[in-house]
Amino acid sequence: MISFEPSEDQKLMIESVAAFAKSALRPKIRDFEKARQIPEAVRKQAHELGLGTLLVPEAAGGPGLGLTTAVLLEEEVGAGDPAAAFGFGGPGAFGLAVLELGDEAQRARLLAPYAGADGHSRFGAVAWGEPKALADRPGFATTATKKGDVWVLSGEKAYVVNADRAGDYVVFAQVDAAAGWDGLGAFVVRRADRGVSPTERSTTLGLDAASFGGLRLDGVEVKEEDRLAGGADFGAALVRFFAKQALLVAAREVGLCRATFDVTREYCDTRKAFGKPIGHFQAVAFTLADRAMDVDATHAMVVRAAAAWDAGPEGALSGAARWERDALLYTAYAVSYAHEAAMRCGDDGVQLHGGAGFMRDYPVEKAMRDAKQLALCAMTAEHADQLAAALELGQPLSLGLVLPTPETQNAFV
Amino acid sequence: MTIEFSVSKRQLEMxxxxxxxxxxxxxxxxxxWDRAHGVPEDFLRNFAQLATSMGSSAMRSGLGEEKGQQEKTGGNVGTIMASEEIAWGDAGLLLCLPGPGLGGPPVRGSGxxxxxxxxxxxxxxxxxxxxWGAYGLTEPGAGSDVAGIRTSCRKDGDYWALSGRKCYITNGARASWTVIFATxxxxxxxAGHRAFVVEKGTPGFSVGRIExxxxxxxxxxxxxxxxDCRVPAANLLGGEEKYQTKEGFMTAMKTFDNTRPIVAAMALGIGRAAFEYATDFVRSNYALQRHTPRYAAIAERLARIGRNLHAARxxxxxxxxxxxxxxxxxxxxxxxxxxxxxxxxxxxIEAIEVCGAEGTIAKDHQLLEKWFRDIKVYDIFEGTGQxxxxxxxxxxxxxxxxx
Known part of the structure; x- marks a missing residue:
């Protein structure tokens, strides 16, 4: 059947995460912002709720929840503070990269530490982007060269979420220069490895409690066992990684849309002008109605996409042969829609608050800044659109076109 | 209950x-059909029989159903899925299907x-x-402002005398009966509204212009x-006592809660048809063996159309x-x-733009031009977007x- 109703188990989890978001995150968003981090006590609580390790498989000590449950919970966190989702401890994008690109042994070995008692202080990161596009060939400037039985990585990565906090990184580097975007490799690198140094943390437009930086690699040696081969099709696994990571970001955006809509609705209900609540004027009410549709539509689209991944080939509505294509397509749709909807909700949130919205006494200006920052995480709307169009047109997926790269637009990963 | 998006084998086959x-x-x-201003009766008859044998409520009249029928037809979800598919083929057909049509829900809900x-x-x-059945609410002076209808009704013995004009009535001329709202x-x-089932041939009831x-x-x-159309008191929908409360007007509104998603699904059928047409056009004219950036802007436009349709779906x-x-x-x-x-x-609109100048030439892209004309009213009837x-x-x- 077609159903949008979470299971009883999911409802219980949503309830507890929503309660946490309401009590521990929402009242503190300005504190997190000023501190530019999530304090340890809150990270610990989040870790106890399993929020950093939702997708970590049971074999590695995690709850091994499906993507559907994950997006429902990420939405609740996003409604509390979208920045917090980046600032909790946990493997983050690193975890998803290992899940999609690694083999079973690597998953268990690399992710198990995050399930431990000190998981709230462990961060993982993915070093994908680079400061500049290459003029002479497609691909990354960072290279991985095989020397004896190790790989040697050199170069500079940029737009890395939690670069300065992470202990583990998946670094993407050029293995085969002639193959362009099809010549990439993925390597697990530790902060403690010789030649690894995070670059200075950036100050950003939004998501202040998250951290955005870069990573310098100076002749870093990586053992073969720490190369993530990506299974049978590295490119396909890479696209899956980006799509799912972007879907988690989109889920946080659903939370942002909802929370921003709620405070704005409340403001329009109580703020009076010309003798009545401003929400009783059509220009205001219709704007709110449009944003209400954004809230519901982004939620439905994100859930639909996540469910498509969880259903797998057997449960696919359009048949087994097309299931991954459809899951990717629904994800691409959800991501670009959520990116734009979050921006609209943030923008109109400030607009309908009028001058008050511009002041930091109200949360809406933060939502507007966070929305723009979120829309540049994992995958931009433009890349999601190119991915969707390639799928619709039945074109082979060209990695240089459907993934964020310095050649087109960088994204924070 | 859990989040899921699957259909039964039977629904899939349907x-x-x-x-x-x-x-x-x-x-x-x-x-x-578009040119002939109608679908031939033979076709409608065959289609109706097929619909009955398939148990598809969307193919029968497209509008809601009896309680207890859900199991067989897939309920409202089944209906909207089928409605989108049929509208993909031809949206006009869905409005021509014999059956109570829009008149069904108020009779079912209040009769x-x-x-x-x-x-x-x-x-x-x-x-x-x-x-056919029909639904007569709109008047020349009362469209969106449904409460402003002026068609009058006056009790006269065992009859009610109705006077006024109704317009834009789907299947109005051919309907065996029409649910007429009057005050x-x-x-x-x-509180003054009353709903009547007015039968074809009732003295004083006539068809004006066909639009x-x-x-x-x-x-x-x-x-x-x-x-001064005299309607038997027995045709007052729900009987006199029904109108002691606010029910009268709610009868009209109840219809829309059921039908709006179906109308939305029909719109999506037309939109998807245009979207697929444009996608095929791009595939055969741009994408073929050419480097992608040449059509990147058009690709993005296609993606935008696709995602908005998906969101609405x-x-x-x-x-x-x-x-x-x-x-x-x-x-x-x-x-x-x-x-x-x-x-x-x-x-x-965008499908035509994607196809460029060719898109508006009826000779080559007649369907595209037809869908452009068909779709506009979907943001108007059954309640405008506003x-x-x-x-x-x-x-x-x-x-x-x-x-």
């Missing part, structure tokens, strides 16, 4: 059967058992002449004239899912209609009764 039918039989005749038996009974015999006193507003429309030209849209499924679960869904139904209409209109936003607003804001 969808495939409908897809085959729309692709191979309906779509190829779509333009001819007495005797009335239901009498007015639905005529549709049971499939071998006789085709029959005992305009000053009473909603020439931008699109959906296969569908008949009529003006109905009531001149999810809203439509959700509204129908809620209806099947017995959850109140007036807000969600309006949302699906507002988003579906807009997404599909954009799809049809009316949907009023419905949504009232359910968002506290104590907002009217603007």
């Amino acid at each position: 969808r495939e059967a409908i897809r085959g039918l729309t692709k191979n039989v309906i779509r190829p005749q779509s333009l001819a 007495t058992d005797e009335q239901k038996e009498r007015f639905f009974g005529i549709f049971k015999d499939m071998s006789g002449p085709l029959r 005992i006193d305009p000053a009473l507003g909603r 020439e429309k931008m699109g959906l030209r296969a569908s008949e849209t009529a003006e109905l004239v009531l001149e 999810m809203m439509t499924w959700r509204a129908a899912f809620m209806a099947d679960q017995g959850m109140p869904n007036a807000k969600e139904a309006s949302m699906s209609k507002a988003m579906g209409g807009q997404a599909a209109i954009r799809a049809c 009316i949907q936003r009023i419905v949504i607003s009232k359910r968002i804001m506290t104590d907002l009764r009217a603007f």
Whole structure:
């Protein structure tokens, strides 16, 4: 059947995460912002709720929840503070990269530490982007060269979420220069490895409690066992990684849309002008109605996409042969829609608050800044659109076109 | 209950059967019906029989169903899925289908058992002449402002005397009966409204002009004239006591909660048709063996159309899912209609743009040109996009009764 109703188990989890978001995150968003981090006590609580390790498989000590449950919970966190989702401890994008690109042994070995008692202080990161596009060939400037039985990585990565906090990184580097975007490799690198140094943390437009930086690699040696081969099709696994990571970001955006809509609705209900609540004027009410549709539509689209991944080939509505294509397509749709909807909700949130919205006494200006920052995480709307169009047109997926790269637009990963 | 998006084997088979039918039989005749201002009766008869054998409520009259029928037909979700498929083939056909049509929901929702038996009974015999029902609410002076209808009704013994004009009535001229909304006193507003089932041939009940429309030209849209039309008291929908409360007006509104997601689904069928057409056009004219950046901007435009249709489709499924679960869904139904209409209109407009100058040349792209004409009314009938936003607003804001 077609159903949008979470299971009883999911409802219980949503309830507890929503309660946490309401009590521990929402009242503190300005504190997190000023501190530019999530304090340890809150990270610990989040870790106890399993929020950093939702997708970590049971074999590695995690709850091994499906993507559907994950997006429902990420939405609740996003409604509390979208920045917090980046600032909790946990493997983050690193975890998803290992899940999609690694083999079973690597998953268990690399992710198990995050399930431990000190998981709230462990961060993982993915070093994908680079400061500049290459003029002479497609691909990354960072290279991985095989020397004896190790790989040697050199170069500079940029737009890395939690670069300065992470202990583990998946670094993407050029293995085969002639193959362009099809010549990439993925390597697990530790902060403690010789030649690894995070670059200075950036100050950003939004998501202040998250951290955005870069990573310098100076002749870093990586053992073969720490190369993530990506299974049978590295490119396909890479696209899956980006799509799912972007879907988690989109889920946080659903939370942002909802929370921003709620405070704005409340403001329009109580703020009076010309003798009545401003929400009783059509220009205001219709704007709110449009944003209400954004809230519901982004939620439905994100859930639909996540469910498509969880259903797998057997449960696919359009048949087994097309299931991954459809899951990717629904994800691409959800991501670009959520990116734009979050921006609209943030923008109109400030607009309908009028001058008050511009002041930091109200949360809406933060939502507007966070929305723009979120829309540049994992995958931009433009890349999601190119991915969707390639799928619709039945074109082979060209990695240089459907993934964020310095050649087109960088994204924070 | 859990989040899932799957259909039973039976539903899947039905969808495939409908897809085959729309692709191979309906779509190829779509333009001819548009030009002829109608679908031949033979076709409608065969289609109705097929619909009955398949158990598809969407193919029968497209509008809601009896309780207890859900299992067989897939409920509201099944109906909207089928409606999208058929509209993909030809949207006009759905409006031409014999059956109670839009008149069905108010009779089903508010009629007495005797009335239901009498007015639905005529549709049971499939071998006789085709029959339609219709819904007469809109007037020249009252469109979105439904409460402003002026058609009057006055009790006169065992009869009610109705006078006024109804316009834009789908199947109005051919309908065996029409649910006519009238008022005992305009000053009473909603409380003064009464709904009657007025039968064809009732003295004083006549057909005015048949409209020439931008699109959906296969569908008949009529003006109905009531001149001191004497309607038996037994045809007052629900009987006298029904109107002691505010029910009268609510009868009219109840219809829309059920039908809006279906109308949205129909819009999505047209929008998807245009979207697929444009995608095929791009695939064969741009993408073929050329480097991607040459069409990157067009690709992005296609993606935007596709995602907006998908967004609206999810809203439509959700509204129908809620209806099947017995959850109140007036807000969600309006949302699906507002988003579906807009997404599909954009799809049809942009599909033409994507195809460039060729897109407007009827000779080569007749269907594209037809969909562009057909789709516009989907953001107008069953409540304009603006009316949907009023419905949504009232359910968002506290104590907002009217603007």
